[in-house]
Amino acid sequence: MLAKGRKIAGRGEEMAAHYAFGPLEDDVIIKHRLLTRTTTTRGEPPLKKLQKKFVSFALETEKEADNLNDCERLYKAFLQEIATFELPLLKSKAVVDANIREKENFNELQEEIQRQISQAQADIEDLKKQLEESKIERQHKEECEAIRKLIALQPPRSETQKIISDLEKEIATLEAENAACVRTLDLRKKQFSLLLHVVDELQNTIEDEQKSLADELRAVMEEQKISIEDGSGGGSEAMLVD
Template sequence: MLVKGRKVSGREEMAAQYAFGPQEDERIIKHRLLTRTTTTRGEPPLKKLQKKFISFALEVDKDADNYNVCEKLYKAFLQEMATFELPLLKSKAVVDANLREKENFNELQEELHRQILQAQTDIEDLKNQLKDSKIERQHKEECEAIRKLIAMQPPRSETQKVITDLEKEITMLEAENTAASRMLELRKKQFSLLLHVVDELQNTIEDEQKSLVEELRIAMEEQ
């Protein structure tokens, strides 16, 4: 990767230029994984193993008496194969461990999901229990308030005595009211009669005065 800096309108901007494109980078990474290489420098292990095998095969195909050389190349090939195989075994162990870890993670995830669902169910149950407890507590408080209110009231015998006394007093007041109404009605009749008598008396006096005046007038005329 190459990085160059340049100024644009008085500001420094970093322009990144890649040695390879994205597709080529992906191909290189894939090739490194397949050939067990982590860098572009040096000879890949697979190529080295291939060279050891070719050298051994070419030496075996020769007709010359080269048993020692073949044995040496064979041992070198086996050593290179062991060197190449060791990372593969390590990678396989890592892959197996990762698979087991993945299975454990999936099991743990399922267990956590189950626990979350159970916790949600428990929370809903606790909410309902809390709601019921609040309602029950409210009912108890209302009952206690009613009980205290009842306890503040006088005994039933006293209340009944007060009611009886009030009923007697009401009966007496009704009787007095009836008597007063009758007396008032009588007074009205008496007053009406008195007014009628006064009116009759006034009429009689007026008639007598008129008669007296008439008699005096006649007497004066006769003289």
């Protein structure tokens, strides 16, 4: 049995040596070392010490001699070693539970941070829209201010209304003068047309008179010619009679 216990212990040492030199099995090595606590305590590993206590107690119980006191002593030592081995396990479990709670808190915190990031992004988009609206509103205000300044440079409404009234009166006067000029122009056109008609009639009359005068002159000349011819014929006859 002792040889068997030694064989088991040797197998554990061989496994530890095997895993200690496995470069591609880091997770397995770390898990094995945490379970066996081969690197977290000084001296002999707790699991190996517990194994030795158990083997010693088992070997003592298999003896035929009257060794009740030794068995009880080894049993108590084994229980004490179990309690000693269990305490780090409880601490490790507490650490694991704390890590789980911390992970849950971290996940909740991460979700909260993500929610805040999403809310911040939404707020940024809203602020961008508000900024664009503010720019447009400011531009409108600047345009209104420019228009107000232009209006302020203009004369008062009463003065403008007086100027408009004066201009309307002047326009009415000019329209009346224009109407009078139009009537005068129409009258002048009619008078000029009448004058042209009179001149035309006068010219026709002069031409007719000139024609009549020419006809009369021609008739007188013909009469004189006839008279001369008649006078010439009578003298010839008188000369012939003589």
